[in-house]
Amino acid sequence: MAATFEYNEDNGAATGSPAKGTSRTTAVTQVNWKAVDDVATGYATAPVNAGENSFPKYQFGKFTGTFNQISNGLWAHTAGVLPTGVTLFGAVTSSYATPSQSATAGLSDISSVTAITSGAAVLFSTVGPEGASPTATLSAAGYTQYLVTQARTTGAAPTGDSDVLTLTLRYSEN
Amino acid sequence: MSTVKQPLKYLWTAIFEDGHIIAQPEDDRYTKHDDTADHNPSAFRDILDYQDKSPLEHFLLVPPEDDTQLVSLDLTTGEFSLGGFPFKLNCETSVDRKLIYFRNIAQDYIDGVAQDPYVESYNVGFEYKNKDGRTVKRIITVDA
Numbered sequence: 001m002a003a004t005f006e007y008n009e010d011n012g013a014a015t016g017s018p019a020k021g022t023s024r025t026t027a028v029t030q031v032n033w034k035a036v037d038d039v040a041t042g043y044a045t046a047p048v049n050a051g052e053n054s055f056p057k058y059q060f061g062k063f064t065g066t067f068n069q070i071s072n073g074l075w076a077h078t079a080g081v082l083p084t085g086v087t088l089f090g091a092v093t094s095s096y097a098t099p100s101q102s103a104t105a106g107l108s109d110i111s112s113v114t115a116i117t118s119g120a121a122v123l124f125s126t127v128g129p130e131g132a133s134p135t136a137t138l139s140a141a142g143y144t145q146y147l148v149t150q151a152r153t154t155g156a157a158p159t160g161d162s163d164v165l166t167l168t169l170r171y172s173e174n
Numbered sequence: 175m176s177t178v179k180q181p182l183k184y185l186w187t188a189i190f191e192d193g194h195i196i197a198q199p200e201d202d203r204y205t206k207h208d209d210t211a212d213h214n215p216s217a218f219r220d221i222l223d224y225q226d227k228s229p230l231e232h233f234l235l236v237p238p239e240d241d242t243q244l245v246s247l248d249l250t251t252g253e254f255s256l257g258g259f260p261f262k263l264n265c266e267t268s269v270d271r272k273l274i275y276f277r278n279i280a281q282d283y284i285d286g287v288a289q290d291p292y293v294e295s296y297n298v299g300f301e302y303k304n305k306d307g308r309t310v311k312r313i314i315t316v317d318a
Contacts, residue, residue, distance in 0.1 A: 002178045002202065002216075005281055005291050029288045043286075061281070065177060066202060068218040071276065078282075116280065141213035167283040170294070172276040174218045 003173050004065030010058040010096060010129070010146070011037050019096045020130040021058060031057055031167070033088075033151035037099040050085065050157040056104040056150040058096055060129035061169060062143050070138040072172040073122030075147050076114040080165035085156030087111050088165070090149045092120045094134055104150050116170045122147070144169070176290045178279060183318050184235035184245065184296050186275065188221045192228040196220050218275065233273055235296055235316065245316055247298055249273060254298075254314055263299075263312040271300035274313055293318040 007028040010021025025039045033054035036046040048054045063070055075092055082088055089107035097104065122145055124138035125131025129146045147169065185198040196217070204215045221230065235245040246255040252265040275298050281291040299313030 003279070003291075004177045006176065007288055030286050031283055031288075032286045064212050066204070066207075066214050066216050068216045068222070069276075072278070139215075164285040165283075169281045171279055171281075172297070173279050174216065174276040 002065065003063050003067040003070060006062050007031075007059050008062050008129075008143075009039050010060075011039065011099065014096050014098045016130075018094065018130040018132050020128060021096060026062070028059060031059060031149065033057065033149065035101065048151060048153055048157075050153050050159075051155045052153060053101045053103060054151040055099045055101055056107070056148050058099065058129075058146050058148055060144045060146050062141075063124075063138060064141045068139070068174050070124060070142075070171050070173055071136060072170070073124065073136075073144060074116055074119035074168075074170045075122050075144075076116050076119030076168055077110045077112070078116055078119075078166050078168040079113055080163055081113075082111050082165070083158050083162050085154040085158070086162060087152045088149060089152060090120075090147070092122050092145050092147055094123075094125070094130055094132065094145050096130055096146060103152060104148065107148060107150055110149075116168050119168070119170065122169065122171070176288070178291050178293055180292065182277075183293070184237055184316065186218075187234040187236055188224075188230055189232040189234075190224060190228040191231050194224060194228060196224060221273070230273055233275065233298060235298055245296075245298060245314070247273075247300065249300060252300065252312065256314070256316075263314075265310075265312055266302070266304060269302040269304070271302050274299045274301055274311060277318075278315075 009028045012022030032043040034043040034046040037055040090110040091107045123134030125134045126142040188196045202216045233247045249271045278294040282289045296316045301311040
């Protein structure tokens with residue numbers, strides 16, 4: 001046995017304090033940047049037009065199962081090249097804002113490949129990704145902070161799928 | 175939900191000053207495991223619990239199929255051994271060493287699809303307070 005991990009995703013208007021999404025989807029198995037704020041719609045059904053942005057994806061990890069402690073959380077874009085005219089922005093944060101196709105504040109350009117050892121630090125909370133005082137370690141069932149991503153394009157963006165990208169979350173477990 | 179699917183390449187064994195030995199079970203189950211709980215500590219918690227009774231002296235990482243690659247740590251001296259080759263990392267003598275052990279786990283999204291988490295490495299070492307009161311860590315990493 002080991003820690004059990006799954007991605008969750010928040011969508012919809014920001015609600016509560018600290019803010020989180022109106023809806024929370026568990027057991028998410030894909031991340032696709034598209035022109036709709038949900039989990040289920042296929043990206044081919046809601047493509048991002050050249051010159052526009054995707055809705056941001058507010059995903060986060062959930063840990064249950066068997067572990068003594070989770071620590072050393074890191075997150076990065078670790079492989080793959082984005083097409084001309086497409087930029088991937090991202091951030092690790094405990095803040096949630098109502099998703100829109102405007103440029104989400106607080107994100108940085110993560111288009112360049114980064115070794116996971118130089119990735120962004122990820123903290124944890126037993127409350128949720130929005131937990132106000134996230135910690136470096138987790139010793140009970142809990143969550144990562146939000147791992148937010150948004151694709152931004154210019155008019156030079158090509159049609160069709162981009163090349164394969166890899167986003168990596170690394171953590172230590174004992 | 176997904177979890178690390180591959181069997182652990184190294185299982186640990188902990189040997190205490192009073193002679194007590196705890197070996198990591200393949201399912202990593204804590205002796206006080208509660209099947210009804212959303213979360214349970216791993217067997218590593220058994221080491222932490224027993225240290226209240228007796229200090230931990232030796233910690234071993236044992237590959238089940240190839241014990242020539244055994245990794246050991248003597249917490250009384252700070253000496254490591256890797257495949258039978260003993261060595262020390264820079265460490266002060268006569269300090270109280272606290273065990274460090276963790277596995278690095280990676281979870282990838284490839285082409286938008288979440289993959290199963292996997293073990294990247296096993297890490298073992300110790301930390302201690304130096305004469306200035308600063309915490310010093312000495313850790314070795316073994317690829318999975």
